[in-house]
Amino acid sequence: MLVGNFLNYKDRTTLRVVLPVTFEKLLGLFEEKTEILTSCDSHDFKCVYLNCSFYQEEYSGLDLEVVNDIAEAFTKAEKSHTDKELAAYFEKYDFKSINSIDNCKFYGSKEAFVNKLYEKYGLTDIKFLWTTIDNFLDDEAVFEEFCLAGNSYQATNGIVVEVE
Numbered sequence: 001m002l003v004g005n006f007l008n009y010k011d012r013t014t015l016r017v018v019l020p021v022t023f024e025k026l027l028g029l030f031e032e033k034t035e036i037l038t039s040c041d042s043h044d045f046k047c048v049y050l051n052c053s054f055y056q057e058e059y060s061g062l063d064l065e066v067v068n069d070i071a072e073a074f075t076k077a078e079k080s081h082t083d084k085e086l087a088a089y090f091e092k093y094d095f096k097s098i099n100s101i102d103n104c105k106f107y108g109s110k111e112a113f114v115n116k117l118y119e120k121y122g123l124t125d126i127k128f129l130w131t132t133i134d135n136f137l138d139d140e141a142v143f144e145e146f147c148l149a150g151n152s153y154q155a156t157n158g159i160v161v162e163v164e
Helices: 025-035 064-080 085-089 096-102 110-121 131-138 141-151
Strands: 003-009 013-019 043-051 056-062 104-107 150-152 160-163
Touching: 003 025, 003 064, 013 064, 013 160, 025 043, 043 064, 043 141, 056 064, 064 085, 064 096, 085 104, 085 160, 110 131, 110 141, 110 150, 110 160, 141 150
Parallel strands: none
Antiparallel strands: 003 013, 003 043, 043 056, 104 160, 150 160
16 A cells, blocks of 8 residues: 655645545545645645655655656556565665566565576586585675566565666
């Protein structure tokens, strides 16, 4: 669930709203809170903060339609990805880039990612320098280099995110 804090620039009141939300509903919620609506123009209401259980971000002011687009993309991402995958994604990316989550592959662990490399390049049991490729790839520094070269990263929760 994505929540936004909206600011009415006319009277400086703020309201926390579950997204997506229509402009009419937003007006109704502000009117309910303040009892007197000081503005009916959509340009007077801006989202200044977005948050979910994985990530929060402050903004100078996003229009309602931009926020609703982000909320719809976030809802779609929630349906197709686990909580751990979303948390891993938001370690590097923000809400505005949520549509690019479809360009990412998620691996449950470093081992799963390395196994994908083995399969993709046929590396298992091939001799390399003083050891086999799979032992060489188990080295943390080598793994990090593979991540950097392959546009990937390992999140703090252990999920490896590969951007295609």
